[in-house]
Amino acid sequence: MPATYGLIDGNSFYCSAERAFAPGLRRVPLIVLSNNDGCAIARSAEAKALGVRMGDPWHLIRHRPGMDSVHWQSSNYPLYADMSRRFYQVVAGMVPRVEPYSIDEFFLDLDLPGDLHALCTALRAEVLRVAKIPTCLGWGPTKTIAKLANHLAKRHPELGGLCDLRSPELRAAWYARLSVGEVWGIGGRTAEKLRRLGVGTIADFVALDARDARDLLTVVGARVQLELRGVSCLPLAMMAAPRQGAAVTRSFGRPVTRWAEMREAVAAFAHRAAEKLRAEGLVAGHLTVFLHTNPHNGDPWHSGQRAARIEPTADSGALIGEALRLLRSLWQPGYRYAKAGVMLNDLRPEAGQPRMLFPTRDPVRSARVMAAMDAVNARHSAGTLRPLATGLARPWAARAARLSPRYTTRLEEILVARAW
Amino acid sequence: MASNSGKGGADYDGGRTTGFASPAGDAIEGPIDLGEVLDLRRPHRYPVRVLGDALRERGIHPGDILIADAAAPPADGRVCIAMVHGDVWVCQIAYKRGQWWLRPASGAREPLPVVAEDDIEVWAVVAALVRTEV
Numbered sequence: 001m002p003a004t005y006g007l008i009d010g011n012s013f014y015c016s017a018e019r020a021f022a023p024g025l026r027r028v029p030l031i032v033l034s035n036n037d038g039c040a041i042a043r044s045a046e047a048k049a050l051g052v053r054m055g056d057p058w059h060l061i062r063h064r065p066g067m068d069s070v071h072w073q074s075s076n077y078p079l080y081a082d083m084s085r086r087f088y089q090v091v092a093g094m095v096p097r098v099e100p101y102s103i104d105e106f107f108l109d110l111d112l113p114g115d116l117h118a119l120c121t122a123l124r125a126e127v128l129r130v131a132k133i134p135t136c137l138g139w140g141p142t143k144t145i146a147k148l149a150n151h152l153a154k155r156h157p158e159l160g161g162l163c164d165l166r167s168p169e170l171r172a173a174w175y176a177r178l179s180v181g182e183v184w185g186i187g188g189r190t191a192e193k194l195r196r197l198g199v200g201t202i203a204d205f206v207a208l209d210a211r212d213a214r215d216l217l218t219v220v221g222a223r224v225q226l227e228l229r230g231v232s233c234l235p236l237a238m239m240a241a242p243r244q245g246a247a248v249t250r251s252f253g254r255p256v257t258r259w260a261e262m263r264e265a266v267a268a269f270a271h272r273a274a275e276k277l278r279a280e281g282l283v284a285g286h287l288t289v290f291l292h293t294n295p296h297n298g299d300p301w302h303s304g305q306r307a308a309r310i311e312p313t314a315d316s317g318a319l320i321g322e323a324l325r326l327l328r329s330l331w332q333p334g335y336r337y338a339k340a341g342v343m344l345n346d347l348r349p350e351a352g353q354p355r356m357l358f359p360t361r362d363p364v365r366s367a368r369v370m371a372a373m374d375a376v377n378a379r380h381s382a383g384t385l386r387p388l389a390t391g392l393a394r395p396w397a398a399r400a401a402r403l404s405p406r407y408t409t410r411l412e413e414i415l416v417a418r419a420w
Numbered sequence: 421m422a423s424n425s426g427k428g429g430a431d432y433d434g435g436r437t438t439g440f441a442s443p444a445g446d447a448i449e450g451p452i453d454l455g456e457v458l459d460l461r462r463p464h465r466y467p468v469r470v471l472g473d474a475l476r477e478r479g480i481h482p483g484d485i486l487i488a489d490a491a492a493p494p495a496d497g498r499v500c501i502a503m504v505h506g507d508v509w510v511c512q513i514a515y516k517r518g519q520w521w522l523r524p525a526s527g528a529r530e531p532l533p534v535v536a537e538d539d540i541e542v543w544a545v546v547a548a549l550v551r552t553e554v
Binding site for chain 1: 462463464466467468469470471472473474475480482485486490491501503504505506507508509510511522524525529539541543
């Protein structure tokens with residue numbers, strides 16, 4: 001195991017990706033809203049200073065004083081994915097072993113010769129210059145400590161975006177000042193439970209007897225404690241674990257009250273989930289469909305969910321058929337539905353599937369039709385060719401009223417520069 | 421059964437033939453990949469579309485696609501993408517009197533010093549140009 005782990009992450013990553021191409025957004029408080037233009041999921045430093053919190057519903061906070069200066073954008077995931085790729089490539093070009101932990105966070109093996117502080121300074125500068133993303137970088141003897149160091153680098157601007165927690169003395173000083181709830185892997189409820197037992201700071205938690213920690217918080221808590229003591233328990237995972245399930249769940253742009261619209265939406269979700277499976281050469285043997293209303297806007301609560309085992313497949317037509325069969329039994333007219341979803345589970349590789357005794361589909365034909373559709377969509381754009389059941393006008397689709405261009409993945413939408 | 425139909429012949433590459441074996445069967449190279457030529461998979465390469473014809477004398481026309489390189493060091497006389505007061509420009513850069521300047525194509529304008537505090541930044545250096553219609 002490496003002796004030093006690092007964690008580098010993008011500051012307000014989605015906002016920074018928007019600002020990379022829109023210099024006019026650099027000086028204004030900026031937030032990016034979730035799917036359907038609902039809640040704030042990224043906030044620039046200026047927006048945070050105005051009191052916008054993570055997850056705040058924009059339609060509720062927009063009338064608060066000071067909010068007229070806040071500019072919002074719909075979430076542009078094709079752009080964020082491509083900027084994440086650039087960020088990763090820059091990091092991987094300077095550090096040999098990198099774990100992509102989330103779209104904007106990478107764990108690093110910093111067991112490298114030379115001056116670590118100089119390397120980390122250069123890494124931040126290069127990510128900013130090339131991938132246009134400002135970052136913070138923390139490091140220490142374990143992943144949990146690296147995550148804490150990163151958190152400190154972000155919260156204390158005077159640290160210059162870098163925080164080195166390799167020294168046990170320095171760690172002890174911070175541990176005494178920080179609440180145990182700030183530790184990666186200690187959730188709010190666990191922190192509350194610990195606080196009631198008189199364990200408020202990280203120092204209190206680290207000082208607990210190891211057996212008590214395990215009895216209180218199971219092996220997971222015991223591992224967090226060991227990691228905080230500087231004993232590494234979590235190795236670097238260079239690759240994501242194989243996919244366990246494929247879920248496509250969406251809030252609707254407006255309440256859905258008609259069966260025809262619900263049927264279209266669920267068919268579209270099943271088709272999208274099937275595409276995800278095919279991209280990884282998987283088939284699913286289990287399917288779940290759910291729908292529910294939104295009680296927060298005063299509508300009566302109604303929800304339903306059904307699941308079934310299915311003949312393993314990644315065929316869009318077959319999965320749409322199975323999903324609609326379940327949906328029909330869930331559908332109750334008279335409600336204003338706000339959200340629905342399709343989840344595929346029991347995933348396995350398509351290759352090497354045992355032959356069914358009584359197959360209901362020709363797997364060769366199905367694979368060829370799906371491959372043809374996927375090839376057209378890869379070449380032109382997603383959704384160019386799709387099952388008619390997924391709808392044409394899609395009045396239920398999520399709102400995205402302020403979507404920025406896909407600057408780096410669509411030729412028609414690239415950055416425009418005026419000749420001067 | 422192999423077939424060449426249905427893909428506009430895209431799966432015939434000059435190698436596998438039905439009658440006489442192709443003498444080129446071991447020498448298939450495929451078409452040139454401009455994405456590779458222009459190095460578009462690297463993290464520092466960004467495509468940018470030109471608006472306006474101020475740089476026509478530099479051979480840069482409206483509608484051209486520039487490949488901007490965010491890792492290339494700026495050099496005197498090169499064309500760059502600059503972020504200026506919230507706008508995106510493509511213009512020439514010059515190094516004079518110990519600092520970088522944005523140099524206007526037209527003599528009617530004054531050069532602008534590249535100073536971060538004035539909200540002027542060189543974002544990338546133009547490395548290549550693509551014109552899809554000549």
